[in-house]
Amino acid sequence: MSHVIEMNRVSKIFNDKKAVDGISFTIGKGSITAVLGPNGAGKTTMLSMLLGLLTPTEGTVKVFGLAPKDVKVRERCGAMLQEVSVMDRLKVREIIALIRSYYPQPMDMEFLVRATGLAPADLNRYAEKLSGGQKRSLAFALALAGNPQLLFLDEPTVGLDTTARRRFWDTVRELAAGGTTILFTTHYLQEAEEVADRILLFSQGTLVADGSPEDIKARMVKQSLSFLPSGDAAALRGQLLKLAPVIDCYDKDGRIHVVTENTDEALRAIFTGGLAVRNVRIHQGSLDEAFEQLTHNHEEDMKR
Numbered sequence: 635m636s637h638v639i640e641m642n643r644v645s646k647i648f649n650d651k652k653a654v655d656g657i658s659f660t661i662g663k664g665s666i667t668a669v670l671g672p673n674g675a676g677k678t679t680m681l682s683m684l685l686g687l688l689t690p691t692e693g694t695v696k697v698f699g700l701a702p703k704d705v706k707v708r709e710r711c712g713a714m715l716q717e718v719s720v721m722d723r724l725k726v727r728e729i730i731a732l733i734r735s736y737y738p739q740p741m742d743m744e745f746l747v748r749a750t751g752l753a754p755a756d757l758n759r760y761a762e763k764l765s766g767g768q769k770r771s772l773a774f775a776l777a778l779a780g781n782p783q784l785l786f787l788d789e790p791t792v793g794l795d796t797t798a799r800r801r802f803w804d805t806v807r808e809l810a811a812g813g814t815t816i817l818f819t820t821h822y823l824q825e826a827e828e829v830a831d832r833i834l835l836f837s838q839g840t841l842v843a844d845g846s847p848e849d850i851k852a853r854m855v856k857q858s859l860s861f862l863p864s865g866d867a868a869a870l871r872g873q874l875l876k877l878a879p880v881i882d883c884y885d886k887d888g889r890i891h892v893v894t895e896n897t898d899e900a901l902r903a904i905f906t907g908g909l910a911v912r913n914v915r916i917h918q919g920s921l922d923e924a925f926e927q928l929t930h931n932h933e934e935d936m937k938r
């Protein structure tokens with residue numbers, strides 16, 4: 635299968651700083667990928683190379699098997715970037731019509747209006763008179779105007795209210811179901827977890843995790859178990875701390891929690907030892923915790 639996006643050992647150096655450091659990944663058709671990472675991790679730099687706005691210092695970037703600057707690639711891509719600048723002295727309808735006219739098979743105007751939530755009345759307004767949220771809806775309409783097969787979205791929902799945000803993600807899901815490939819950056823972990831089928835987690839220019847939200851949560855080193863004590867809780871805690879796989883244990887919300895690097899081994903030790911526990915639960919940890927842990931571990935490794 636040919637990949638929609640292919641990054642092979644890509645680095646970008648600004649002066650002496652490596653903003654992106656030897657990154658490789660591929661992305662397949664119709665997937666929704668979230669790019670996450672703290673400020674300065676290299677997300678926008680990576681996106682700019684995919685859009686052909688920046689040239690890699692090392693490595694190769696291919697989009698639809700071609701260089702990102704190729705006109706055949708540009709015709710098939712749409713982008714919504716962080717900075718929204720609208721053309722003055724043009725009405726919303728005129729701007730959308732203008733952008734649609736640049737493409738061989740533009741997106742249906744009715745779909746654009748419905749999908750982006752622009753009200754019919756908004757179409758006759760001058761773009762500079764729109765609110766911040768409406769300007770972002772217009773930017774989304776412009777990103778879709780060319781009927782793209784690949785859509786780049788850089789922190790797309792900043793400034794959108796709850797309704798607009800929900801409509802936005804519904805449209806993204808609908809497009810992906812129709813075969814459009816989506817790559818978006820976000821700082822909202824909940825969005826990544828709900829919408830993306832894959833997460834690329836960046837830290838200091840490198841890719842520290844790549845997988846489904848579930849995979850990434852499962853990579854948490856520390857998971858926890860909790861249960862209700864069947865007998866004396868203090869005695870049970872003492873017994874638990876003597877088991878090799880148990881790192882720590884504590885009481886919370888009437889349950890005893892056990893911290894471990896391996897829930898399977900901890901459970902085995904508890905049952906083999908005949909400890910009096912019931913109502914066992916395994917806590918995977920949140921994506922938030924996984925994200926903190928993975929980027930923190932990476933930063934610590936870099937200091938060594």
Ligand SMILES: Nc1ncnc2c1ncn2[C@@H]1O[C@H](COP(=O)(O)OP(=O)(O)OP(=O)(O)O)[C@@H](O)[C@H]1O
Binds near residue numbers: 649
């Ligand atoms: N044009 C540039 N010249 C010099 N350094 C740059 C340039 N663009 C980015 N950088 C540096 O590269 C690093 C990565 O920046 P980038 O904007 O890609 O991060 P990011 O992950 O998108 O951050 P944010 O979440 O804040 O948008 C930062 O240290 C930044 O200062």
